[in-house]
Amino acid sequence: MILRKRTLLLMVIDAVLINLAVFLSFYIRFAVDGDGTIPEEYLLTLTHSAWTATLIYLSVFYIFGLYNKLWQYASIGELISIIFAVTVAAAGTITVVYFIAPMRFPHTVSALMWFSTLFLIGGSRFIWRILQDNIFTPHVPGSQNQVLIIGAGDAGVMAARELKNKNYREGRPVGYIDDAATKQRLQLMGIPVLGTRRDIPRVVKNHNIDKIIIAMPSASGDVIREIVGICEKTGVDLKIMPGVFDVVSGKVDTKEIRQVQVEDLLGREAVTVDLEDVAGYLTGEAVLITGGGGSIGSELCRQVARFNPAKLVIVGHGENSVFDIEQELRSENPGLDVVTEILDIKDREKVHLVFQRYKPGVVFHAAAHKHVPLMEKNPEEAMKNNIMGTSNLAEAADAAKVKTFVLISTDKAVNPTSIMGATKRVAEMVIQSMDKRSDTKYVAVRFGNVLGSRGSVIPTFKRQIAKGGPVTVTHPDMVRYFMTIPEASQLVIQAGSMAQGGEIFILDMGQPVKILDLARDLIRLSGFEPDVDIKIKFTGMRPGEKLFEELLTAEEGTSATKHKRIFVAKPNNINVSQLEELIHLIRERGSYLTREEVMGQLQAIVPTFRKQASKAVANQ
Numbered sequence: 001m002i003l004r005k006r007t008l009l010l011m012v013i014d015a016v017l018i019n020l021a022v023f024l025s026f027y028i029r030f031a032v033d034g035d036g037t038i039p040e041e042y043l044l045t046l047t048h049s050a051w052t053a054t055l056i057y058l059s060v061f062y063i064f065g066l067y068n069k070l071w072q073y074a075s076i077g078e079l080i081s082i083i084f085a086v087t088v089a090a091a092g093t094i095t096v097v098y099f100i101a102p103m104r105f106p107h108t109v110s111a112l113m114w115f116s117t118l119f120l121i122g123g124s125r126f127i128w129r130i131l132q133d134n135i136f137t138p139h140v141p142g143s144q145n146q147v148l149i150i151g152a153g154d155a156g157v158m159a160a161r162e163l164k165n166k167n168y169r170e171g172r173p174v175g176y177i178d179d180a181a182t183k184q185r186l187q188l189m190g191i192p193v194l195g196t197r198r199d200i201p202r203v204v205k206n207h208n209i210d211k212i213i214i215a216m217p218s219a220s221g222d223v224i225r226e227i228v229g230i231c232e233k234t235g236v237d238l239k240i241m242p243g244v245f246d247v248v249s250g251k252v253d254t255k256e257i258r259q260v261q262v263e264d265l266l267g268r269e270a271v272t273v274d275l276e277d278v279a280g281y282l283t284g285e286a287v288l289i290t291g292g293g294g295s296i297g298s299e300l301c302r303q304v305a306r307f308n309p310a311k312l313v314i315v316g317h318g319e320n321s322v323f324d325i326e327q328e329l330r331s332e333n334p335g336l337d338v339v340t341e342i343l344d345i346k347d348r349e350k351v352h353l354v355f356q357r358y359k360p361g362v363v364f365h366a367a368a369h370k371h372v373p374l375m376e377k378n379p380e381e382a383m384k385n386n387i388m389g390t391s392n393l394a395e396a397a398d399a400a401k402v403k404t405f406v407l408i409s410t411d412k413a414v415n416p417t418s419i420m421g422a423t424k425r426v427a428e429m430v431i432q433s434m435d436k437r438s439d440t441k442y443v444a445v446r447f448g449n450v451l452g453s454r455g456s457v458i459p460t461f462k463r464q465i466a467k468g469g470p471v472t473v474t475h476p477d478m479v480r481y482f483m484t485i486p487e488a489s490q491l492v493i494q495a496g497s498m499a500q501g502g503e504i505f506i507l508d509m510g511q512p513v514k515i516l517d518l519a520r521d522l523i524r525l526s527g528f529e530p531d532v533d534i535k536i537k538f539t540g541m542r543p544g545e546k547l548f549e550e551l552l553t554a555e556e557g558t559s560a561t562k563h564k565r566i567f568v569a570k571p572n573n574i575n576v577s578q579l580e581e582l583i584h585l586i587r588e589r590g591s592y593l594t595r596e597e598v599m600g601q602l603q604a605i606v607p608t609f610r611k612q613a614s615k616a617v618a619n620q
């Protein structure tokens with residue numbers, strides 16, 4: 001009933017305006033060329049035109065949905081709708097009056113009628129928005145925070161519009177900052193461009209800025225890092241519009257404006273994968289994920305769940321983490337068939353039993369011992385878990401006729417200086433060896449450090465900052481490649497779709513990031529000043545560490561794939577008999593292997609381990 005009354009009211013108003021437009025069209029025509037009066041012979045035409053126009057215009061407006069719009073939010077889209085509807089209705093009116101019921105009808109009246117109707121109808125709609133914005137909208141106290149927007153582009157305008165739509169409750173935009181010379185001293189939405197990034201401190205001081213919003217979704221990590229550094233020195237609240245949103249495609253969501261995070265400062269664009277396009281191989285398959293309760297494994301579970309697998313088998317050694325991801329998935333995906341298995345991948349018989357029970361079509365192997373210092377102290381466990389465990393899974397996959405097996409590896413497997421890295425390199429050899437004698441497609445995915453994963457540097461830094469410091473960095477020159485958990489998970493799924501067998505897929509991770517810079521950035525983002533409020537302490541390199549990581553050995557080389565940021569390493573020749581002897585040795589004496597025996601075995605099968613390890617020892 002409310003909608004019907006509103007529609008009738010709008011139609012009555014439009015009828016009045018249409019009749020007024022018809023009268024004005026005739027009056028203006030004869031006021032210009034005559035004495036200002038409409039000749040009697042045209043009065044009948046005027047009357048018929050008014051009735052005809054009213055019926056046709058109202059009908060067209062109704063068909064075109066002009067009575068179903070909220071005009072207090074009118075914008076360019078609504079204006080285009082009005083122009084289109086008025087043009088169609090004007091053409092219909094002229095056709096009836098001039099051709100179907102021939103009457104004396106001055107040609108200039110046609111153009112005047114179109115313009116007058118457009119002006120009156122359009123004006124009546126947009127006057128409502130003007131009144132809504134400036135009179136009817138109540139003023140909300142406490143909305144006078146001054147906001148500076150970095151980026152005078154589409155995202156910046158959307159940020160300003162969102163602040164306005166929220167009645168400035170979160171602040172009032174007073175200006176933009178943009179490095180483009182062509183935008184200086186111009187205005188967007190009535191808000192001036194006040195300078196470039198070099199002018200930020202001056203603008204903040206002169207305009208009493210309370211909050212800064214970085215609205216540059218397409219900017220690189222290096223640019224964001226520099227701007228964040230400038231803004232943090234001003235001491236005002238800093239927010240950012242996430243860089244994963246694409247302004248051009250209209251995916252920028254101003255509701256996602258949030259605090260700046262370390263991920264925004266990576267020296268490269270975020271890697272995105274169109275999973276809808278590549279993940280079809282998961283639909284209808286039983287998918288088994290080892291290490292399913294871990295950082296990468298649990299995110300893989302979430303991503304895989306989107307594609308309607310026939311069954312999702314979550315395998316893990318820690319019952320609490322497996323329980324948590326199981327409960328989350330059951331809550332978020334009630335129709336998903338989720339099963340869990342508490343399993344140690346070193347248990348060969350149980351591994352084969354689980355594979356025969358569920359007959360998975362796709363396996364993601366994310367279970368591993370990954371902490372470098374711990375594995376230096378427990379080398380036999382690294383051998384048992386990362387090598388023998390991977391061998392158990394690979395054999396079971398072959399016996400169960402798995403279609404695709406994806407091993408998650410690490411950049412530490414390249415020219416390894418740590419036992420963890422060397423065992424992961426051997427794990428890569430295991431799956432490449434199995435690929436040569438099995439119908440299953442075995443591949444590996446190699447990437448760097450994952451931001452936010454358990455035991456990674458970011459959570460460690462955050463805990464240290466929360467305690468007041470110091471933040472511990474092993475070496476001032478240490479650098480690492482970084483990626484986010486979603487990036488890592490998407491890369492793994494992408495690799496599975498591209499697998500032909502035997503490949504090692506590598507992500508182009510851009511430029512490595514200095515750990516010291518990362519520590520300082522995180523301290524600033526936490527509201528403190530490095531070396532003033534929070535001290536940074538250098539602890540020295542730990543056993544097995546090196547200053548920088550590599551993604552390829554000298555022998556591997558790469559070739560491109562259909563994804564511009566993913567490459568595939570050429571497989572190396574593997575001494576299969578030597579590899580089998582090592583696995584047999586681990587099965588027979590795994591827990592009793594001494595550190596010297598472990599080092600000797602790894603150096604024999606990974607020749608670069610001996611060279612790099614000796615260099616690392618010499619540098620310590």
